[in-house]
Amino acid sequence: MTTIEKTTSATARTGEGDDGTPLLEVRDLHVEFHTREGLAKAVNGVNYSVRAGETLAVLGESGSGKSVTAQAIMGILDMPPGKIPQGQILYRGEDMLTMSNEERRKIRGRKIAMIFQDALSALNPVLSVGYQLGEMYRVHQGLSKKEAKAKAIELMDRVRIPAAKERVGDYPHQFSGGMRQRIMIAMALALEPDLIIADEPTTALDVTVQAQVMDLLAELQREYNMGLILITHDLGVVADVADKIAVMYAGRIVETAPVHELYKRPAHPYTRGLLDSIPRLDRKGQELYAIKGLPPNLLKIPSGCAFNPRCPKAQDICTTEIPALDPVTEQDGTELPGRGSACHFWKETIHG
Amino acid sequence: MGRYVARRLLQMIPVFIGTTLIIFLMVHVLPGDPIRAMWGDKAADPAQVAALRHEFGLDQPLWKQYIDYMADLFQGDFGKTFGGRPVSEEMNLAFPVTLRLAAVAFAIEMIIGIGLGAWAGLKAGKAVDTGVLIFTLIVISMPVFVLGYLARFIFADELGWLPPNVQNSEDIQQLLLPGFVLAMLSMAYVARLTRTTFAENLRADYMRTALAKGLPRRRIVGVHLLRNSLIPVITFLGTDIGALIGGAVVTEGIFNVQGVGNLLYKALGQREGSTIVGVVTVFVLVILVINLIVDLLYAVLDPRIRYV
Amino acid sequence: MSELTDTTLVPGHQASNAELAAAKGPSKGSGPGKPRSLWGDAWYELRHRPLFWVSAVLLVLLLTIAAFPGLFTGADPRDGDLTNHFLTKPELSHFFQADWFGYDVQGRSIYARVIYGTRASIMVGVGVTAAVTLFGGLLGMLAGYFGGWIDSIVSRIVDIFFGLPFLLGSMVVLNAFTERKVYVVIAALAFLGWTTIARVMRSSVITAKQADYVTAARALGAGTTRILFRHVLPNALAPTIVVATISLGAYISAEATLSYLGLGLADPTISWGIDISSAKDAIRDNPHVMLFPAGMLSLTVFAFITLGDAVRDALDPKLR
Numbered sequence: 001m002t003t004i005e006k007t008t009s010a011t012a013r014t015g016e017g018d019d020g021t022p023l024l025e026v027r028d029l030h031v032e033f034h035t036r037e038g039l040a041k042a043v044n045g046v047n048y049s050v051r052a053g054e055t056l057a058v059l060g061e062s063g064s065g066k067s068v069t070a071q072a073i074m075g076i077l078d079m080p081p082g083k084i085p086q087g088q089i090l091y092r093g094e095d096m097l098t099m100s101n102e103e104r105r106k107i108r109g110r111k112i113a114m115i116f117q118d119a120l121s122a123l124n125p126v127l128s129v130g131y132q133l134g135e136m137y138r139v140h141q142g143l144s145k146k147e148a149k150a151k152a153i154e155l156m157d158r159v160r161i162p163a164a165k166e167r168v169g170d171y172p173h174q175f176s177g178g179m180r181q182r183i184m185i186a187m188a189l190a191l192e193p194d195l196i197i198a199d200e201p202t203t204a205l206d207v208t209v210q211a212q213v214m215d216l217l218a219e220l221q222r223e224y225n226m227g228l229i230l231i232t233h234d235l236g237v238v239a240d241v242a243d244k245i246a247v248m249y250a251g252r253i254v255e256t257a258p259v260h261e262l263y264k265r266p267a268h269p270y271t272r273g274l275l276d277s278i279p280r281l282d283r284k285g286q287e288l289y290a291i292k293g294l295p296p297n298l299l300k301i302p303s304g305c306a307f308n309p310r311c312p313k314a315q316d317i318c319t320t321e322i323p324a325l326d327p328v329t330e331q332d333g334t335e336l337p338g339r340g341s342a343c344h345f346w347k348e349t350i351h352g
Numbered sequence: 353m354g355r356y357v358a359r360r361l362l363q364m365i366p367v368f369i370g371t372t373l374i375i376f377l378m379v380h381v382l383p384g385d386p387i388r389a390m391w392g393d394k395a396a397d398p399a400q401v402a403a404l405r406h407e408f409g410l411d412q413p414l415w416k417q418y419i420d421y422m423a424d425l426f427q428g429d430f431g432k433t434f435g436g437r438p439v440s441e442e443m444n445l446a447f448p449v450t451l452r453l454a455a456v457a458f459a460i461e462m463i464i465g466i467g468l469g470a471w472a473g474l475k476a477g478k479a480v481d482t483g484v485l486i487f488t489l490i491v492i493s494m495p496v497f498v499l500g501y502l503a504r505f506i507f508a509d510e511l512g513w514l515p516p517n518v519q520n521s522e523d524i525q526q527l528l529l530p531g532f533v534l535a536m537l538s539m540a541y542v543a544r545l546t547r548t549t550f551a552e553n554l555r556a557d558y559m560r561t562a563l564a565k566g567l568p569r570r571r572i573v574g575v576h577l578l579r580n581s582l583i584p585v586i587t588f589l590g591t592d593i594g595a596l597i598g599g600a601v602v603t604e605g606i607f608n609v610q611g612v613g614n615l616l617y618k619a620l621g622q623r624e625g626s627t628i629v630g631v632v633t634v635f636v637l638v639i640l641v642i643n644l645i646v647d648l649l650y651a652v653l654d655p656r657i658r659y660v
Numbered sequence: 661m662s663e664l665t666d667t668t669l670v671p672g673h674q675a676s677n678a679e680l681a682a683a684k685g686p687s688k689g690s691g692p693g694k695p696r697s698l699w700g701d702a703w704y705e706l707r708h709r710p711l712f713w714v715s716a717v718l719l720v721l722l723l724t725i726a727a728f729p730g731l732f733t734g735a736d737p738r739d740g741d742l743t744n745h746f747l748t749k750p751e752l753s754h755f756f757q758a759d760w761f762g763y764d765v766q767g768r769s770i771y772a773r774v775i776y777g778t779r780a781s782i783m784v785g786v787g788v789t790a791a792v793t794l795f796g797g798l799l800g801m802l803a804g805y806f807g808g809w810i811d812s813i814v815s816r817i818v819d820i821f822f823g824l825p826f827l828l829g830s831m832v833v834l835n836a837f838t839e840r841k842v843y844v845v846i847a848a849l850a851f852l853g854w855t856t857i858a859r860v861m862r863s864s865v866i867t868a869k870q871a872d873y874v875t876a877a878r879a880l881g882a883g884t885t886r887i888l889f890r891h892v893l894p895n896a897l898a899p900t901i902v903v904a905t906i907s908l909g910a911y912i913s914a915e916a917t918l919s920y921l922g923l924g925l926a927d928p929t930i931s932w933g934i935d936i937s938s939a940k941d942a943i944r945d946n947p948h949v950m951l952f953p954a955g956m957l958s959l960t961v962f963a964f965i966t967l968g969d970a971v972r973d974a975l976d977p978k979l980r
Contacts, residue, residue, distance in 0.1 A: 379836070
């Protein structure tokens, strides 16, 4: 058992081999919102995939469409005003967008689970945590109230909440931020899903607690060999746990890469800008780099490359042609597996 | 909890004294003389007037009258009517009638109000929602007496479905029409409040979590949404009992219900101070106690609220 | 809203489209997404609500009728001709003439009485609202801002008045007056009605005074008056305005109810409540005698309550 797990995760990690379909594959996904001000194009053709045991980090600023993509996968977008005009979301090769509501509901929570950013508001304030955890078993597995409660205590132990037995009847507001986030994680883990989507799971927490929660999540993921989509804007969180990274900007993926390659050699000016704006001890005393300008207005995404108004390398072509997510190669043309950049000048960026 | 209740009860004392004092003053600084008015246009014997005034204590200074009244009140003595009957006896007859009417109205208000509001809230922005909104606006715009005569005219006089007058208040069928009229205004408010909390909580983060957990819609709405949304509604329903009993004055007049409202209305016409003060005092007590119960209920329903 | 988390982009998570627009606002002046003020945003919301326009048109009409009743009818509302004693039914084709709505029990033109009754209702509604907002608002503001013993005293007084049922209380109060002119009714209703506004104002001032910008203003050395009127009041005003507009309709309704009970306005003042009351014995055979004043009354209350509703929705998108 362990050996099989190891091999699958090992192959997934290297990104080599194509044994069977990935756990989840998003193909050319578009999401738009009809607002009073006009049509907001939140996601404009996103492609990515996750395998069992693999961690994909989706990185981007506010409004880059990373959360909207996740919600589209979960099927918890509000439609209307949201709309998915185009695209496919394949779970084990089956398009979830064409499934019936009931089929999708059975996948939610059981096969694909989600961890939300703010556990205080994401947990129901008037129901005890034990009830909310036990609900998973009662609804999906038909357990009795008593059995569900026992399972809930087990789960709380699993995510290392002290005195789980005594606290199972407590309400969300009676827990600390870190403990609440553990409860969220426990809820997502309850039915041992294939894939967990964590939407900024540590953003609302103290720095010291962040690391604990992240470690717990990574550990449980390894243990259950789950796929994990980690949505974040924090480059620091990503480095430790992710296998590969997709950087999003204005509803598009602008760069994909295995995690360490991205940090070493970014192939998109936006990624470079993000990395340069991390404070570093060895550059102490120098002025901190900041990407100029503001995130784009989704109602009026700039023509051509959406990043062009803020890009230090922008040329005329950048305002007219949308760059495709092209594979990135070494200078000599050797393929760099898993790497891609949506920049007309990726060569200059990575090698120059 | 116990300390909280004790503190609230203590706080009720000055409020109770203040409220009754206001009513007492309003009743007793009337420009006219109620005793003199008993003779109507006929000439009155000054000796008799003086004797009656003495009997009802109206020759005492106002503050003494109030203190005497309160002292009697604590022994359960509400004073006498001009006709010589104890006020408490009149109230014993009238209050159960009004309470029955209010109970019928309360049930109608709760069931229809919450039902309509939940329906509209779940379909926020759709035609149903607009329909319910306009319906409640119309109901709120119609004063109770207009609504009352309209209902009586249509359902009793024209269609003959329900009796126009209430002869026996223990017969629910007779109380249906006045109960409905009495409930309408509050029902509209309950519907709107329910609609608002439903629509608002529908957008809450925990609803998205419930969806992401793969719960069936029935459970998401019936457990997660309902539990949160009904907390303010139940609070409103509690405080509204007072308004319901108070609003009975008009409804009882239209449908000839022999309840407290009628009693008070008659007493106002005759300027019979002891009955007026007595009825309003009981009202104030009821409202104060209900408010306390509602506050405690709130803590039971919402685990985030703890009283210490 | 200044903190642009990703979630603001997800409609399931946000209060309204207005917020979405505002969240996108900072893209400096580009396109339609300019940041608006609370009031600007509210006005935008209002303009796009049909019910607002319905109530606004109704209100303009009603205010004109109240101010210049002579423009709408030539008939004298007090002039009774017993030959017309309500046997004369409405002649609905005789637009705007004295017999349009028929005649009442004393042979007075119902149309003229409906027109002339508008003034009393509007005056009571506006008068009580103004009095209540000024008095209750001021007390609430002082209690909320200064706290301490001022707050204790005001709160206890509010509690006392709040314990009195509004309709019953005003019945008792008005019963003490023999001559019940418009200003007496206004005073009586205001006497019992000011507590709601005081409570609303108090709590919104308490919220507003804890805001960071108030602390900042204080740190910059602004005086009490300046803080109160420049920083706290403008930000605490919205809920008060909403409550005031909605209760305006309720006060009109209360006046009519009291007049109907014989405890509000009295002849010779013309009030819809009085007319409805005197029509109640004739309702079976002559429903029109009650229908027109009752309809006009309901329409007026509707106009104010709908306006208050629209303003509330516009000012507080969370409540929608």
